[in-house]
Amino acid sequence: MNTVPVAGAYPAPVEELRLRTRAFIRGTVIPAEPRPGQALNLALRRELQAAARDAGVFAPHVPVEFGGQGLAVEHWSPVFQEAGYSPIGPAVLNAMAPDEGNMHMLQLIGSDGQKRKFLTPLAAGDISSCFAMSEPHPGAGSDPDALATTAVRDGSGWRIDGHKRFTSGATFASFAIVMARTRADRESPAGATMFLVPMDTPGVRIGNPIHTVDSYLPGGHPNVHFDGVHVPGSAILGEAGLGFKYAQVRLGPARLTHCMRWLGLARRAMDIMLDRANTREIFGAHLSQLGIAQDMIAQSVIDIETSDAIIAKCAALLAVDAKAGSALSSVAKVHVSEAVYRVIDRAVQLCGGDGVSDGLPLAQYLNEVRPFRIYDGSTETHKWAIARRTASERRRAVEAGEPFQGAARIYEGER
């Protein structure tokens, strides 16, 4: 299903980049897609990335000074959706998680030296990275306060100890952004601190793989162990003790770009569903003319359009108010992660047996998007946060003088 841009919604250069990206994904990337269930191999990724540079579509979100297309956050969605139309498109364009979120954070809070050392090669696609936050029980998962990995001052630097898991891309990463608990001292408050840790630092060890249902990210999401890892003071990203705050800086846009990419894949599933429904004849009609199938098609259009709208609103808000945009990204994340799953699941259903075979890529798409309802905050965690935030905003508004609307009125004669 095509993105239908509202005329004038985006400046002409953004629309041109969207069209270039669309042509590149359809003409070059889709013909090179691996079989469903297989990861994009690194040699092919490099080859396609070179072609993306030549086509002028590489790294759309990266500033021009770092070799990207310099798109502002409010213009990412149309281009990211075109990239996501192929499950390998975002990796080819160097706009894939976790690298894309790490680039954004390095750009915002990295020192000049950190940008030179880590952001420049990452943005160029010469290296990859990972983000190490989640831990086994009783450590951090849905509840970041349970963070168990520690970093303590050690001479002029820090010593990191901990066990991370589900660390996407760690196997081939050159460095990790590691979240560790740090104590209060004269220089910083107690809390969490982010460290830039090269993966070849002594004490960093890739542990057992974790076999998940998705497959396109090379190396998957393994365990990673940090045993007595010594890093210099310059490894701190931003300031010590502010890690939880920075995680929100990363997660707001990173959640939203996941929504954009996966919405692109839902559009692909929709096209597969429509092409089948328009051509498959059963019970004397095309599938697309049977009422129950029409309901599934219409519900999918509604899911896609509402997702597109909330992403656009959230991206516009992020551009002017990072805190409010980050709060709305919770709403967008819940809606889009559930909606894209529904769209792809309906496409599987309407394609019958082929839908669950590897003759069509739909079952694999379902596997690719399923974890998105869990990572970057599960649906339930976000709903919990949304409800708490909304209730407390209303309470504060009433305390500040908004008329209270909750008193039941007693009408005359009803006492």
Ligand SMILES: Cc1cc2nc3c(=O)[nH]c(=O)nc-3n(C[C@H](O)[C@H](O)[C@H](O)COP(=O)(O)OP(=O)(O)OC[C@H]3O[C@@H](n4cnc5c(N)ncnc54)[C@H](O)[C@@H]3O)c2cc1C
């Ligand atoms: C494919 C994949 C890639 C990932 N990549 C990374 C990565 O690169 N880096 C990283 O650090 N982590 C990564 N993760 C980990 C991911 O962030 C965690 O799995 C997620 O935060 C949930 O934590 P948990 O698995 O410990 O589940 P738990 O914290 O045990 O939560 C389990 C379930 O509890 C429910 N729940 C949560 N909160 C509430 C609530 N308030 N009320 C009611 N129910 C609730 C939800 O259904 C949730 O799924 C990845 C995970 C997957 C599956």
